[in-house]
Amino acid sequence: MRFQKQITAAQVMMIIANTTIGVSVLALPRIATEKVNTGGFFITFIGLVIAFIGCIIIAALGVRFPKKTFIEYSSALISKPISMAIGMLLIVYFILLEGFILREFGEVMNHSLLDKTPIFVTITSMIIVIAITSRNSITTFAHIQYYYFPFIVIPIFLMVLISFSKMEIVHLKPFLGNNANVSNYLRGVHSVIGLPFIQIGTFILTIIIPYTKSKKHTVIGSILGILVSGITILFAVGVTMAVFGAEEIKKSLWPMFVLARMIQFPAEMLERVDIVFIVVWIFSAFTTLLSGYVLIAYISGKVFGFNDHLPFTIILLPIVILVALYPDNIQQLYDYMEWVGKGGILLTFLYPLILLVLSLARKKRGDHH
């Protein structure tokens, strides 16, 4: 056997869920409501359905080639040079995304914990932790993701549960959004699925498929993963919108963060309970960034013809930091992020779809012998 096939369905599920739930979720309610006001919840839903489809496409492709990595089977399907060129594009694209998520995380941290620390320090320390952790095998990567899953999902549900009492359904009406037309909707959905966490969340599947135990594990795991993360995100977005209302949400940068701040526990153990949620956001940012970093390192290893991804864990470090430091301010960051994310949909949704169609049409499979 070429790989150690050890990753189970539960691990696939948690990898996808952890990767998808990232810092960007903090800003998601704002991004969704910007275009269509109260229709934000619905847009998030549509966005997640599309992400689900994207995930299924990649899973279907992976199941057809269970022993090969993405770059390997794409070069078998559409000649090697094209596959390599697109591989390069993917690397650049994910480096940009990784850098932007890192910057976003840094901004959140500086906003909440370290207001006097230069952003460079926050960013660099985090990415070093990630680079060190990414120097493990994919199986260990799956174990790490598995470990953090409860620390991320349970507190978010707890936050949703506690906030239920403050919810006002009026804020969610009209459900389809006021003064929203089709073009607004399309633009809104486009921005939501362009968000980096969804992109990395679906694409991380391409590198873990060769290590999963069986096809069944891959399929069940990916469906469950996107369902779990979708439900978590939907709940969190819905509750945030129901508590604040569309107008309020537009005013704050990270509406979900404000929601966490409002929570109070009856016993006065800590003055601010949101420190617990800061830990959750650090964990979720860590898992998302780790997935992104491992993804880039593995794709790079394959494209540049290395045996493993280890050299890239070091090479990538300064590049990602540079990208993260490039935007001047947070406004610019979100502009770039939207622009890059929207463009990237071609790469992460259309390209796998084309590959799948090609593979079906040419009846090429990699699971024989």
Next chain:
Amino acid sequence: MGKKASRKTIKLGNKSVKNNHENVNEKKTTEPGLQMLMELKKQFKGDDDFVVYEFSLFGQYSATIVYLTSMVDKEMINKDIMKVLSRIPNPNKNPNAPNLKKYIQDHVLYLTGTKEEHELSSITNGVLQGKTALLVHSFESVFLFDTYKENQRSITEPESEQVIRGPREGFIESITANISLLRKRLPTADFRINYHSVGELTKSKVAIVYLDGIVNGRLVKEVKRRLDQIKIDRILDSGYIEQFIEDNPRSPFPQVRNTERPDVAVGNLAEGRVVILVDGSPNVLIVPATFNTFYQTSEDYNMRFIMATLVRWIRLAALLFSLLMPSLYVALISFHPELIPTSFAVAVMSGRAGIPFPAVVEVFLMEGAMEVLREATIRMPKQIGSALSIVGVLVVGDAAVSAGFVSPITVVVIALTSIGSFATPSYNMAIGFRMVRFPLLLITGILGFYGFILGVLLINNHLISLKSFGVPYMAPVTPMNFGGIKDTLFRAPLHAMKDRPEYLLPIRKKRIQGNQLNKGNPLQPTQSKENKRNDKK
């Protein structure tokens, strides 16, 4: 050696034993036993311990016994070997040369563990191990009698792993005694021992013990493979072996468990692990080890399960305390005082008023002092040790506070940390956590709570990526297996733990088949049908 030739020489010897013997010594004749003796003498030249005693075997053959006087049981040599070999046998049964060997074995010696050797090296080794060699001068083969006399202390309770409830026996330095302690508890034919000799000088006996049919064969093979690769001149304790066979020597956390308790070793054998014993060391090694095994004790299984679970949580909390407390304290005090409830914050701040250092430096100093004290207490003789700890803790701590050197709350935090690390049953895990605490403190001192979380992330990820003989260190938490969880955070009732730990991939997965207890109520017999039936019988 041809039959004829040997008969000839023996006849010669029959005529004049002594004379012949002297001649041989001078001339270096073809007598093979004698040649062997010369070479042995050459090897042990200058060793005053080496005894060569010549005598006449059955009054007919010249022979020599050879042994190291400090290693052997002299009474046994005199009584059981020399006495019977020197006696002149019944003339009817007079042994002749070709079946002399068989005669000695069948009719004269009543010793088990007698071996016949031809190679010089194995004879030398045998003598070095306390065996007595019998060389019949005209014979090629040499008899080795096991006359080793062991000096061993009696079996006592291990001081590092004391229990309130449980056996008081502990391993000692003798490997045979240790194996007998294990065998006594496991009267099964599946019990397997494989001996290896490790260390060029010490030739230490290393035993791999496992239960055949339970343990995964690939694990045993890997243990043997790693032991065979060890290249070192001396093995003085099982700690040497541990350092060679562990997966990641650079990690601060132990990947091999050691114990002095036979009951712990047997429990682990029964779960499908491999135990490694080293002659001369009371600590036996258990592989593979996972993180959860380091906060478990044998007592957990002797206690009732609810209590055992609660105690386990306390222990785990203590372990985490010893790692996290100082850093968390620094993060809250010097970076995020707004997180502490107001009334408490005021109390803390007033306590810290007038302290010249930032909280990090203060904690570092006190932690450093604590480590020095702890190390000193270990090295001190017992009687002084207790006095020293009183002086150290009470006097120095109190004086430091009243001198305005540290704040009282810092002393409280440091004390909790130290006590936390004492509550960890495994010393090598506790020391790992103690040492990791300092880098964590450093990063927290620089980046505050954010740094603290990053440090925790790094430690966690390191723990998850560690492996012990291929078993993920954090199993069965990640990768999760529900059967295994029963014996990590919880200690499920004994009858509920039906399976052996899955991550060890044991061959026989079930510990027991069906375990329904039928409990009657003997003092109110009419109430249950079961008892009625029993009464009729």
